[in-house]
Amino acid sequence: MILKSQVEWALHCCAILSGLPEGRYLSTKALAEFHGLPKEYLSKALQSLSQAGLVHTTLGPSGGYRLARPPAEVSFLDIVEAVEGSGRTFVCNNIRANNPCRPKGFCDTGPCAVARVMWQADEAWRNTLRGVTMADLGQTLSQEIPPDIWSGTFAWVLKRAG
Amino acid sequence: MILKSQVEWALHCCAILSGLPEGRYLSTKALAEFHGLPKEYLSKALQSLSQAGLVHTTLGPSGGYRLARPPAEVSFLDIVEAVEGSGRTFVCNNIRANNPCRPKGFCDTGPCAVARVMWQADEAWRNTLRGVTMADLGQTLSQEIPPDIWSGTFAWVLKRAG
DNA sequence: TTAAATAGGGATATCTTGTATCCTTAATAG
DNA sequence: CTATTAAGGATACAAGATATCCCTATTTAA
Numbered sequence: 001m002i003l004k005s006q007v008e009w010a011l012h013c014c015a016i017l018s019g020l021p022e023g024r025y026l027s028t029k030a031l032a033e034f035h036g037l038p039k040e041y042l043s044k045a046l047q048s049l050s051q052a053g054l055v056h057t058t059l060g061p062s063g064g065y066r067l068a069r070p071p072a073e074v075s076f077l078d079i080v081e082a083v084e085g086s087g088r089t090f091v092c093n094n095i096r097a098n099n100p101c102r103p104k105g106f107c108d109t110g111p112c113a114v115a116r117v118m119w120q121a122d123e124a125w126r127n128t129l130r131g132v133t134m135a136d137l138g139q140t141l142s143q144e145i146p147p148d149i150w151s152g153t154f155a156w157v158l159k160r161a162g
Numbered sequence: 163m164i165l166k167s168q169v170e171w172a173l174h175c176c177a178i179l180s181g182l183p184e185g186r187y188l189s190t191k192a193l194a195e196f197h198g199l200p201k202e203y204l205s206k207a208l209q210s211l212s213q214a215g216l217v218h219t220t221l222g223p224s225g226g227y228r229l230a231r232p233p234a235e236v237s238f239l240d241i242v243e244a245v246e247g248s249g250r251t252f253v254c255n256n257i258r259a260n261n262p263c264r265p266k267g268f269c270d271t272g273p274c275a276v277a278r279v280m281w282q283a284d285e286a287w288r289n290t291l292r293g294v295t296m297a298d299l300g301q302t303l304s305q306e307i308p309p310d311i312w313s314g315t316f317a318w319v320l321k322r323a324g
Numbered sequence: 325t326t327a328a329a330t331a332g333g334g335a336t337a338t339c340t341t342g343t344a345t346c347c348t349t350a351a352t353a354g
Numbered sequence: 355c356t357a358t359t360a361a362g363g364a365t366a367c368a369a370g371a372t373a374t375c376c377c378t379a380t381t382t383a384a
Contacts, residue, residue, distance in 0.1 A: 118291075
């Protein structure tokens with residue numbers, strides 16, 4: 001059970017977009033080159049973000065993506081769910097219902113006790129991701145990346161932003 | 163990102179094995195019939211439990227599986243990891259290292275900030291599963307299943323236990 | 325002692341999902 | 355008008371999940 005690599009890509013792209021000045025955009029091409037990723041396939045991940053309403057897009061030259069909301073209002077969970085879907089990691093096929101000792105329909109009253117525990121774990125996972133935003137990530141990054149590299153990156157991005 | 167159905171199977175099988183009297187065993191055949199599962203494939207899941215040391219096995223007629231430890235010492239996490247593996251759900255491919263503005267080897271000092279957050283969520287998930295044992299599950303089940311069905315199931319199992 | 329039942333595991337087949345590329349269309353800026 | 359862009363459909367390929375079959379060694383029951 002491993003998350004798609006698109007999740008990683010989407011998170012890093014949003015991290016970059018978080019640092020983008022108001023009103024400017026970054027294209028798929030720029031984001032792909034920056035991260036060394038296949039442009040066409042990365043595009044699919046960005047489309048997922050777009051469909052989820054996390055990013056705003058414009059067409060044409062100097063078009064591309066920017067965050068649709070302030071970084072403090074975009075959580076890890078938002079991004080992960082946009083790409084990976086919001087389904088649970090544990091799917092209950094209700095195999096307890098096959099128990100030959102149970103009358104038909106006996107298991108219709110509510111979810112299986114096994115599933116409830118598994119879903120509780122899923123919730124704990126979600127809650128952690130819900131609690132960290134792109135603003136938090138930016139804070140962390142600016143603390144652990146030396147100023148010269150940080151500003152160099154910033155310049156690189158701005159040069160390619162529309 | 164969905165857990166294998168074998169995880170569900172393994173959990174339910176361990177739940178049944180938890181109720182087995184000392185020294186008795188349940189075969190793959192019995193467990194498969196009880197849950198309505200494909201015998202051969204369920205066998206692979208049970209082999210995973212065996213390799214993880216969660217169950218003890220014997221050969222021959224009246225052979226099969228029993229828990230290797232008391233139910234209170236077998237957690238959901240033990241079972242999930244036995245079947246699904248203990249790897250993280252988020253794999254960091256360190257794409258930040260492709261950033262053209264970073265000198266070679268700059269990212270060797272430690273894991274990416276994005277990965278750290280994702281792994282923190284994984285830990286929350288694990289911690290939840292670590293905190294629930296087969297004994298807890300048995301307690302829950304005995305409370306929500308009517309006594310007659312509970313004892314009927316118990317009889318069914320014993321009839322097929324070696 | 326023999327026969328039946330069992331776990332273990334290798335080989336194989338199939339189906340689903342993730343990964344990746346290519347191409348067309350519509351919109352937009354210069 | 356032209357170059358550039360996002361969106362999305364079609365397709366191909368790889369990897370993993372699901373499932374079955376078969377053989378072997380071991381152990382119990384008769």
